[in-house]
Amino acid sequence: MDTETLAPRIDHTVLGPETTWRDTERVLDEAEEHGMNACIPPCYVEEAAAYAREVTLATVIGFPHGQNAPEAKCAEAVGADDDGADELDVVINIGRLKAGNGDNGNRTGASDNDPIEEELAxxxxxxxxxxKVIIETARLSDGEKRRACEAAExxxxxxxKTSTGFAGGGATVDDVALMSEYLPVKASGGVGSYEEAIAMLEAGAERIGASSGVRxxxxxxxx
Incomplete structure (x- = not known):
């Protein structure tokens, strides 16, 4: 795959806890130069939208653990939209997913995915x-991955999206193949080379999330 075809499928990413505006500016410059998208912290979206008008901007919601109240996630989404974001990457509430019917707010007859589906909706x-829904594959069994994808769908x-990159594991070919049965997949976390990116795309990914976009x-x- 040539660079012109691959570049728009990469979300060039900077989301570390110590990320500065200077770090974000560098990623935006690289994304603009090479034709990539950028995935940046919410606090810099307004500045980024003014600084790099031609770059498609993704930002994160409920990052990195997904345990924010549903109302807070919705408010984050609205704020990001107002600031100029083009796409949202929202972290699923993994605890709610794992608890299933045991944690559905005492509602009887609710499906295992009910709280997750409601929050995402x-x-x-x-x-x-x-x-894009980040399901954090490294923390889930295959059955839980399927339930997360079903809720997102x-x-x-x-x-x-496979991962935040902050859970001790990232994208794998097997996870991408499983997830692609439900929705388009963003393979994120640990993808650091052309060969790894192509492997993810061949497994069914539509997008790559990586801090190593230029590499x-x-x-x-x-x-």
């Missing part, structure tokens, strides 16, 4: 922006 409805999300592109045959 609220975020989807809060803005017109595309929503039922909620009207646009994509599912990935430098490995393309025409680079």
């Amino acid at each position: 609220g975020v989807v409805a809060a803005t017109p922006l595309p929503v 039922a909620a009207g999300a646009d994509m599912v 990935i592109l430098s490995g393309a045959p025409d680079a």
Whole structure:
């Protein structure tokens, strides 16, 4: 795959806890130069939207643990939209997912995914922006991954994303293949080379999330 085809499928990412505006500016410059998207912290979206008008901006909601109240996630989504974000990557509430019916707010007859689906549907409805749901595959069994993807699909999300990059594991070919049965997949976490990116795309990923976007592109045959 050549760089012109690959670049728009990469979300060049900077989301560390010590990320400064200077770090964000560098990622935006690289994204603009190479034709990539950028995934940045919510606190810099307004500045970034003014600084890099041609770059598609993704930002994160409920990051990195997903335990924010549903109302807080919706408010984050609205704020990001107002600030100029183009896409939202929202972290699923893993504790709620794992608890299933045992943690559905004492409602009888609710499905295992009910609280997760409701929360995600609220975020989807809060803005017109595309929503990617981060399910944090490293913390889930295959059955839980499927339930997370089912909830995202039922909620009207646009994509599912493997990882935050902060849970001790990232994207794998097997997880991408499983997730792609439900929705388009963003493979994120640990993808650091052209070969790794292509493996994810061949497994069914539509998008790559990586802090190594420039390095990935430098490995393309025409680079």
